[in-house]
Amino acid sequence: MSLVSSLVKNKDGNVALMFAVSILVILMAVGVAIDTGFAHKTKVKLQNTADSAVLAAAGSGETDQLKLQEMAEQYVGANGDASKYATTLSLTPNGRVQVGVTTKYDTKFGGILGRSNINIAVVSEAPLASSEPVNVALVLDVTGSMKGSKLSSLKSAANGLIDMLDGFDNDALKVSVVPFSNYVNIGQSRRNAPWLDVEDDSFSTGAEVCRMVSTRINCRKVQSTCSNDGVSYSCMKTVCDRGPEVQRCWTPTNNRVWRGCVGSRNTPWHERAHFGGNKIPGLMNARCNEEILPLTNTLAEVKTKIDSLSARGNTYIPSGLSWGWRTLDTKMPLTEAKGPFAANTEKVLVLMTDGANTKSKNGDWHEGGSVNDANNITRNLCNNIKTSDIQIYTIAYEITDTTTKNLMRNCASKSSMYFDASNAAQLNQAFDSIGKSLIRLRLTH
Numbered sequence: 001m002s003l004v005s006s007l008v009k010n011k012d013g014n015v016a017l018m019f020a021v022s023i024l025v026i027l028m029a030v031g032v033a034i035d036t037g038f039a040h041k042t043k044v045k046l047q048n049t050a051d052s053a054v055l056a057a058a059g060s061g062e063t064d065q066l067k068l069q070e071m072a073e074q075y076v077g078a079n080g081d082a083s084k085y086a087t088t089l090s091l092t093p094n095g096r097v098q099v100g101v102t103t104k105y106d107t108k109f110g111g112i113l114g115r116s117n118i119n120i121a122v123v124s125e126a127p128l129a130s131s132e133p134v135n136v137a138l139v140l141d142v143t144g145s146m147k148g149s150k151l152s153s154l155k156s157a158a159n160g161l162i163d164m165l166d167g168f169d170n171d172a173l174k175v176s177v178v179p180f181s182n183y184v185n186i187g188q189s190r191r192n193a194p195w196l197d198v199e200d201d202s203f204s205t206g207a208e209v210c211r212m213v214s215t216r217i218n219c220r221k222v223q224s225t226c227s228n229d230g231v232s233y234s235c236m237k238t239v240c241d242r243g244p245e246v247q248r249c250w251t252p253t254n255n256r257v258w259r260g261c262v263g264s265r266n267t268p269w270h271e272r273a274h275f276g277g278n279k280i281p282g283l284m285n286a287r288c289n290e291e292i293l294p295l296t297n298t299l300a301e302v303k304t305k306i307d308s309l310s311a312r313g314n315t316y317i318p319s320g321l322s323w324g325w326r327t328l329d330t331k332m333p334l335t336e337a338k339g340p341f342a343a344n345t346e347k348v349l350v351l352m353t354d355g356a357n358t359k360s361k362n363g364d365w366h367e368g369g370s371v372n373d374a375n376n377i378t379r380n381l382c383n384n385i386k387t388s389d390i391q392i393y394t395i396a397y398e399i400t401d402t403t404t405k406n407l408m409r410n411c412a413s414k415s416s417m418y419f420d421a422s423n424a425a426q427l428n429q430a431f432d433s434i435g436k437s438l439i440r441l442r443l444t445h
Contacts, residue, residue, distance in 0.1 A: 042105045043120050049079045050124040054099040057089065058126040065091055072099050091128065095344050098125045127344060134346040134438055135174045135295055135337055136165075138302075139324035140309065141353040141397075142179040142289045145229035147311035150354060150398065153424035157431040158306050158352075164435035166299045174295040174336070176327035177305045180320030181229075181313025182359045182366040183288040185260040186333075191282070195275040195333040198258050198282025206252040215243035229314045230358040261286035263364035264318070270361060271318075271380045273325040273388070275332040281364040289313065294327050295336035316359040316366040316374060317351075321381040324349045328390055349385060350434060351411065352395040352427075356404040375407055382411035395419045395430045 053075040057068045069089040076087045088100040102121040138158060146154065165173060178184060191198055219240040226235035261283045264270040269278045289312060293305040328347045330337045339345070357374035359366045368374075386392060394408040394417070405420060412418035419430035 042103070043122060046085075046101055046103060046120060047122040047124065049076055050099050050101045050122045052079070053087070053101070054097055054124040054126045057099065058097040058128050063128065065089065068097060076101055092125075095128045095340070096125050097128050098123060127346075134348055135176075135328055136438065137176045137178060137295075137324040137327045137347075137349045138306075139178045139180065139320040139349060139351045140306075141181075141315065141317075141320070141355070142309050142311050143181045143229040143313050143315045143355070144311055145231045145315075145355050147228070149424070151309065151311050153427055154352065154397070155306050155309065157424075157428045159303050160428060161431040161435045162299050162302050162306070164432070165438065167439075172297060172339075173299075174297050175299060175302045176295045176324070176336070177293040177302060178320055178324045178327060179289045179292065179309050180316075180323070181289055182316040182319060183261040183263065183283065183286055183313070184319050184323045185288040185291045186262050186323070187291040188258065188260045190260075191258065193333065195279055196262070196282055197279035199256070199284060201258060202254075202256045204254045206254070208249055208251050210247055210249035212245045213248050214245050216240035217243035230355060256284045258282050258284055259287060260291060261288035263366060264322070264361050265364075270322075271377060271384055273322065273329045273331070273384075280333065283365065286365075287313070292323055292327070294334050314358045315353065315355050316361075317353055317357055318361070318374065318377045318381050319366060320353075321349075321351065321378065321385065324351070325381070325385050325388070325390065329388070347388075347390040348393065348438065349390050350393045350395070351408070352397055353399070353404075353408070354397040355399060356401050375403070378407060379410070386413055391417070393417045393419070393434050395421055395427065397421050397427055398423070 053072045056075050057071045060068070060071060062068055062071070068091075069087075072089045073087045076085050084103050086102045090098045090100075092098060100121065100123045102119065105118045105120055138161075140154060140158065142151065162175065165175065186196075190196060217240065219238055221236045222239050224235055224237040225232055226237075227233075263281045263283045263286075265278050265280060269276070289310065290305070290308050293302065296302065326334045328337055328349065330342055337345070337347075357371050357378065360368035360370040360374040361377065362368035382392060391413045392411055394412040396405050396408045396419070398421070399405055399408075409415065409418045419426075419433070421427040421430050
């Protein structure tokens with residue numbers, strides 16, 4: 001005979017009472033477990049509803065709290081019995097939308113314990129579309145090795161990214177463009193900025209000089225090997241024989257002109273973004289590429305800048321990184337990143353290069369030849385930028401050098417944010433992937 005049967009048939013009153021109490025406790029425990037499970041499922045469903053409601057409201061472009069509240073209520077009501085839900089919406093001081101949803105779960109067994117329902121509350125939060133959810137710095141390699149089809153492919157891919165961001169229809173979204181080679185052009189209009197150290201242009205003429213110089217005869221074209229930004233290619237060079245000497249006279253001139261090119265400050269300021277009372281050197285007679293475009297929400301202006309890019313110069317990646325960082329920083333030298341929601345703004349730097357560092361820092365200038373020094377400064381800048389809460393995407397475009405690939409991979413904030421593009425199609429895919437991640441609203445709670 002089973003133990004349970006024995007207990008049931010036992011005439012001892014104490015045993016029967018204990019058995020009844022035990023059964024009751026077990027049933028109550030099972031009931032509580034069932035109610036807890038159903039309540040959890042209800043909360044999960046309610047959280048999903050709140051997440052979807054806050055994304056719908058935050059991404060609508062609306063800023064009026066009453067209208068946002070109405071949107072959230074309509075969304076929650078469309079996903080269940082509106083009479084059972086209480087929906088609240090608030091705007092935080094740093095530009096986020098918070099949606100709270102509460103309901104009551106009617107217990108199946110809780111009434112036995114005097115608890116007929118359980119209060120369930122969830123909260124979800126997301127950035128308001130108008131609260132500057134992201135500032136983007138496009139740091140683009142426009143060195144001599146990018147000349148021709150590679151530069152055309154870059155323009156097409158970068159403009160594709162801007163078209164995608166433009167479809168997000170967010171007036172607060174800002175983009176900067178930083179073309180770089182061994183130097184960056186900050187624009188001659190900033191000549192008198194308090195954070196810049198640049199001398200006045202000067203023109204002087206010396207006394208006439210006359211010398212005997214050799215003439216060139218029998219000039220002809222010969223096959224040779226040329227180099228552009230560290231890339232060798234076949235070319236034709238003119239070779240001449242030395243002819244008789246003749247006297248030539250000329251008047252020497254010493255012209256010093258600033259074209260907007262800037263160099264690097266002394267250690268450790270060459271690896272920092274802000275002014276901090278240490279002026280950035282303007283370089284006389286240096287040549288650089290198109291002027292940078294600071295952060296702007298006029299994306300047509302961004303596309304115009306991209307279309308204007310031309311290729312020249314050698315590669316010094318820290319030059320581009322420094323000024324890309326500065327366009328995203330709220331402190332001088334550039335302050336376009338300032339705004340009412342600056343503390344809440346996601347900051348992104350996209351670095352694209354097609355080759356290794358071929359120049360290094362020597363004083364204010366970037367005319368040295370130490371690749372190791374340039375790579376070390378690149379690593380330090382990448383780490384400093386990431387420490388400043390800036391997300392870095394990197395694109396290695398048609399790069400075969402393993403050291404440079406690893407440099408770019410380690411510079412990216414995550415391995416998934418590094419792209420190895422071996423052709424124009426993959427370059428387009430890289431910019432497309434970055435664009436899709438940028439326009440994705442972030443749930444933050």
